[in-house]
Amino acid sequence: MSSVPRLDLGQDVVALTESLCNIPSVSLAEGPLADALEAALRALPHLSVTRDGDAVVARTELGRAERVVLAGHLDTVPLTDPPNLPVRREGGYLVGRGTTDMKGGVAVQLCLAATLPQPNRDITFVFYDAEEISDEHNGLARLARQHPELLAADFAVLLEPTDDAVEGGCNxxxxxxxxxxxxxxxxxxxxxxxxxxxxxxxxxxxxxxxxxxxxxxxxxxxxxxxxxxxxxxxxxxxxxxxxxxxxxxxxxxxxxxxxxxxxxxxxxxxxxxxxxxxxxxAGARPGLQRPAAADFVRALGLPVRAKQGWTDVARFSALGVPAVNFGPGESQFAHADDERCQIAQIVAAQEALTGWLA
The missing domain is CATH 3.30.70.360 (Alpha-Beta Plaits)
Structure with missing residues (x-):
């Protein structure tokens, strides 16, 4: 039996992004990465952790007045031939499969989980499988069907790449x-x-x-x-x-x-x-008039625009949870053979969300 890959949540967010990318997790093969996340999160005493298939949910239980969800998928599209891993640093970018879509965002989630034992809102961290393939496999859809209580919240942020902006709702x-x-x-x-x-x-x-x-x-x-x-x-x-x-x-x-x-x-x-x-x-209304959403936009101080595509924020909207897209990366590089993410964007996303939640 193979050993579980080890993730060091004490790394800075850029090094953690590299570590995540270097554990391949093509859709339906996310098991080793999910194992690594589960082990790392269970070591944090301030979180309660639930595993469902290859989805991992970690929650604070502090009795705060509001709860927010931070969500991201673990899977990537297939590797190139030859494989575009391991990740390398090149001209201010991390280059390699998963950097933009969306392990930079997952690394931000993990850093927040490790460094914010007393956030100003309760947080549910959702890491899910099979976003890049047909809907029947989607781990967030499965959680919504089978464990909607795990996704209950006042507001949700999906950390897909958004090009230095907040993207509300979706078509x-x-x-x-x-x-x-x-x-x-x-x-x-x-x-x-x-x-x-x-x-x-x-x-x-x-x-x-x-x-x-x-x-x-x-x-x-x-x-x-x-x-x-x-x-x-x-x-x-x-x-x-x-x-x-x-x-x-x-x-x-x-x-x-x-x-x-x-x-x-x-x-x-x-x-x-x-x-x-x-x-x-169905699409998702942005819900920016909700208090948690309005505070999020004020705290980040970034441009807000409509999401023109469809994303999994619609699954939160169907549960009555307003949601936005915000995460490091430029969408033009998602799925590209030379997929890459600006290092500065990963750092900035962590800092912005820490400022909102600390």
Whole structure:
């Protein structure tokens, strides 16, 4: 049986980021890193620790008036060939898999857990698995289903990379298949059939007409978009196709729930057409008017903008917990072969959150 990797929580936050990255944790292979985190956190007497699969939750129990969640995922996308590990320091950056997405943020969480035994709010530290792959594996979703009490809080911060800003809430997301049906025939006698691919012209025109304007929610402006992201149809060069499909993706502001977004596609944009919904995720309102959130923004003094993509803050929103994205790293480097994170951003994130919670 292999030994558990050892994490030294007494390291500075940059060295700890290096240590975390150098324990590979590609999605569904986070076990060794989760073991190391669990062992390190259980050694801190001011925390109660719960393990669920490869997710680890550590909580202070000080009876404070407010509780906040600091959350981050342990997994990374696959390594390159040759592997972009171990991490190296280069020109003010840490370079290697996981530095930006998102072990810099996880290191900040761990440093706070080790250095703040008496925070001014109770803190729940959540380290979860399988964020980078399909939703069925997501460790935060599993915790929300099976142990929602562990995620109960007044406010949550997801430490994804945010480019030196606070990103409030997130857009929702619906993916649909729009089918057109025709009648097959030989391509030399097209008048004997009906070309389903030609009918896609109407679908594409509807997408253009169905674009939504930007929308303001809780003082932040979210960009909305409707796009064709895939087209398929036809079986051979000499056959008039009897079936074609456009894959459509809608990104919508969190003023709507997922049901309203689906209704917009089915009843408005593609009314009368065959529409199959294959994925739907609600967005998250930023909730910046809540006292804990407003204090967070004041304490950090950083720009606040809307999160234009979808992130796991939506899972907190579904539990009634307002949430923002804030963490070290530049999103342009996430998943890149030369993934990297500015050392100064990792240090600044730790200092900002310490100032808020100390």
């Amino acid at each position: 929702g997301n619906v993916t649909a298949l729009v089918h057109t049906r025709g009648r097959a025939a030989h391509s030399a006698r097209p008048w004997m059939g009906h070309n389903a691919i030609h009918d896609l012209a109407d679908v594409l025109a509807r997408i253009e007409r169905g674009q939504l304007p930007d929308a303001e929610v809780d003082g932040l402006v979210y960009r909305q978009s409707l796009n064709a992201v895939g087209i398929s149809g036809g079986i051979a060069h000499n056959v008039i196709p009897d079936h074609a499909v456009v894959t459509v993706n809608l990104r919508f502001a969190p003023r709507w729930d997922a049901d309203r977004a689906v209704s917009y596609l089915v009843d408005d944009v593609f009314a009368g057409l065959e529409v199959e919904i294959i994925d739907r995720s």
